[in-house]
Amino acid sequence: MxxxxxxxxxxxxxxxxxxxxxxxxxxxxxxxxxxxxxxxxxxxxxxxxxxxxxxxxxxxxxxxxxxxxxxxxATPALLKRLATEREHVDQRITDLLQARDRLDSVITAATGNMLTGMSCRREAGVHVQR
CATH class of the missing domain: 1.10.1660.10 (Multidrug-efflux Transporter Regulator; Chain: A; Domain 2)
Incomplete structure (x- = not known):
């Protein structure tokens, strides 16, 4: 082709x-x-x-x-390299899952705040009423 x-x-x-x-x-x-x-x-x-x-x-x-x-x-050295790269991929997956969980927390909190009339904007660390 x-x-x-x-x-x-x-x-x-x-x-x-x-x-x-x-x-x-x-x-x-x-x-x-x-x-x-x-x-x-x-x-x-x-x-x-x-x-x-x-x-x-x-x-x-x-x-x-x-x-x-x-x-x-594969040589033994290449297999070791593959294992190392796999560990890096696993770490990136873990990091991405943690970032997703953090975003989920923010979304959940923001949704709850919208229902109660609170703003996601913070002033001096305190939620502000709309």
């Missing part, structure tokens, strides 16, 4: 796909006219790259880990 089709199927911009190639995260065959052609497996690979970026991994880290994640080729 050509780069535009891969972009459409994955929701990733053509520019991002070119960046993935520059970072050795993705490769394409070139036609005699220079057009990129990707195998069907590129769709899954791009989706995986997006997931790893969303988890906070850098392009360098993704490039180092992809052989293990895609092909199952």
């Amino acid at each position: 050509r780069v535009g089709e891969l972009a459409a199927r994955t929701g990733v911009s053509v520019r991002a796909l070119r960046y993935y190639e520059e970072q050795d995260l993705l490769s394409a065959e070139r036609s005699p006219s220079g057009q990129r052609h990707y195998p069907e497996s590129a769709v899954d690979r791009v989706q995986l790259i997006q997931q790893l970026y969303a988890a906070g991994l850098s392009s360098r880290t993704i490039a180092e880990l992809l052989p293990c994640v895609i092909d199952g080729r």
Whole structure:
């Protein structure tokens, strides 16, 4: 498939796909006219790259880990690196859950204040009547 089709199927911009190639995260065959052609497996690979970026991994880290994640080729050092990255992902999940819980508390308090006529605005640390 050509780069535009891969972009459409994955929701990733053509520019991002070119960046993935520059970072050795993705490769394409070139036609005699220079057009990129990707195998069907590129769709899954791009989706995986997006997931790893969303988890906070850098392009360098993704490039180092992809052989293990895609092909199952792993050295003890690479497995250790995967475990470390997983711990970082777990910590980010914990942090996000705490942030969500905090937002839920604020929403609950604000909703209760609206029902009682209190404002969420604080002056000198005290709720102000509307």
